[in-house]
Amino acid sequence: MYKITPVFFVLLSLVTTTLSRPSKSSSWNPLASLPIPRQEHTTVYLPPSTIAVLGGIIPTNDTSTLPIATTSLVEFYSIPNNTWSTSVPLPRAMNHINAAVVNRSIYILGGLADLGEMQPAWRAVPDSFIYSPGSGAWTSIPGLPVGEARGSAAVGVHDGKIVLAGGMSDLELSGNATQSTVSVVSIFDTERREWVKLPSKARYLPEGRDHAGAAVVGGKMFVLGGRTQGQENVKDTVFILDLCNLNAGWSVSKARMPTPRGGVAAGVVGGKVYVFGGEGNRGTESGVFDQVEVYDKVRDRWESKGSMRVPRHGTYAVGVGRRVYVPGGGTRQSGAPVADFDVFEA
Ligand SMILES: *[C@@H]1O[C@H](CO)[C@@H](O)[C@H](O)[C@H]1NC(C)=O
Ligand SMILES: *[C@@H]1O[C@H](CO)[C@@H](O)[C@H](O)[C@H]1NC(C)=O
Ligand SMILES: *[C@@H]1O[C@H](CO)[C@@H](O)[C@H](O)[C@H]1NC(C)=O
Ligand SMILES: *[C@@H]1O[C@H](CO)[C@@H](O)[C@H](O)[C@H]1NC(C)=O
Numbered sequence: 362m363y364k365i366t367p368v369f370f371v372l373l374s375l376v377t378t379t380l381s382r383p384s385k386s387s388s389w390n391p392l393a394s395l396p397i398p399r400q401e402h403t404t405v406y407l408p409p410s411t412i413a414v415l416g417g418i419i420p421t422n423d424t425s426t427l428p429i430a431t432t433s434l435v436e437f438y439s440i441p442n443n444t445w446s447t448s449v450p451l452p453r454a455m456n457h458i459n460a461a462v463v464n465r466s467i468y469i470l471g472g473l474a475d476l477g478e479m480q481p482a483w484r485a486v487p488d489s490f491i492y493s494p495g496s497g498a499w500t501s502i503p504g505l506p507v508g509e510a511r512g513s514a515a516v517g518v519h520d521g522k523i524v525l526a527g528g529m530s531d532l533e534l535s536g537n538a539t540q541s542t543v544s545v546v547s548i549f550d551t552e553r554r555e556w557v558k559l560p561s562k563a564r565y566l567p568e569g570r571d572h573a574g575a576a577v578v579g580g581k582m583f584v585l586g587g588r589t590q591g592q593e594n595v596k597d598t599v600f601i602l603d604l605c606n607l608n609a610g611w612s613v614s615k616a617r618m619p620t621p622r623g624g625v626a627a628g629v630v631g632g633k634v635y636v637f638g639g640e641g642n643r644g645t646e647s648g649v650f651d652q653v654e655v656y657d658k659v660r661d662r663w664e665s666k667g668s669m670r671v672p673r674h675g676t677y678a679v680g681v682g683r684r685v686y687v688p689g690g691g692t693r694q695s696g697a698p699v700a701d702f703d704v705f706e707a
Pocket of ligand 3 (some may be wrong): 536
């Protein structure tokens with residue numbers, strides 16, 4: 362019988378945004394629940410008014426296997442209508458997908474998949490696809506280079522290029538519960554539709570990270586917190602790469618996250634990076650973090666912003682204007698998908 366080992370995962374996130382108007386206090390508001398509870402999905406903003414939720418894991422009643430299954434489900438949320446609709450499924454079911462939007466198209470650049478092994482595990486697959494609302498279909502694009510496939514990478518977008526930093530290549534769901542963290546960095550050029558060779562100093566993160574937060578602000582990519590080789594090996598670092606000067610390579614910020622954690626979600630508002638939730642919290646029964654903390658790259662400083670309305674991990678955030686949308690995730694460490702969807706107003 363399957364026993365839920367304290368083994369799952371979670372996510373990270375990326376986002377883009379503009380914005381300015383100062384607000385008095387931040388707040389949370391519930392939105393229309395996801396049609397199906399969902400975790401370890403990826404979330405992107407598809408302009409002008411759609412939030413897309415891609416892949417991940419959903420509950421299943423198939424008792425011969427795990428209580429959760431990896432899905433190819435794609436759901437679109439309409440911001441003005443507060444409604445969900447089911448879109449074209451991914452060509453392959455994946456969780457911990459690396460995804461980004463460039464030029465109004467969704468790019469999927471690998472992730473983790475269930476290969477149907479006797480001892481359940483999720484393994485890196487390089488499969489990559491593009492979806493544009495105009496075509497209404499997923500099309501294959503060149504997969505991740507040999508040896509660089511992984512899921513749960515920190516993802517950033519700059520100048521038509523998608524940056525994947527770190528991630529995990531294997532997650533054993535039973536037995537030795539191995540979680541293989543990687544430090545490699547990959548860049549996909551969306552205009553040329555090819556993978557780019559990186560200068561040596563940009564080629565690897567200072568240390569392996571998966572389930573980190575990610576953001577690009579002012580041409581710099583930030584990789585916030587995350588973990589190495591397991592949920593509880595949580596980190597408080599901020600790694601920085603100047604995407605306008607890759608030769609300078611990665612640096613480590615002096616400012617550490619107030620609460621070290623992985624399995625976080627991150628969203629950008631007004632040039633500041635908000636980091637939500639996470640797992641691997643030894644101080645709570647659920648193992649989940651509820652903290653909201655914001656990183657100001659100009660001052661290189663962190664500040665606390667209270668708690669999540671529904672604390673969770675394994676979710677993904679996306680900033681649009683002054684708001685950050687946070688659909689689904691798990692309310693307990695490991696696999697416990699929920700349908701809650703809420704929005705944070707900075
Ligand atoms: C599992 O079975 C229960 C009871 O029949 C049902 O309510 C639930 O919707 C099912 N869940 C899934 C994911 O099929
Ligand atoms: C939003 O609602 C309007 C008015 O009912 C409708 O025409 C439109 O198709 C809806 N859009 C989505 C994406 O659901
Ligand atoms: C964990 O188990 C898998 C197979 O279940 C094996 O391939 C892997 O080498 C093991 N890892 C360690 C660190 O023992
Ligand atoms: C953006 O997408 C449009 C239509 O989908 C295409 O014609 C254009 O070449 C794309 N631009 C870039 C920079 O990729």
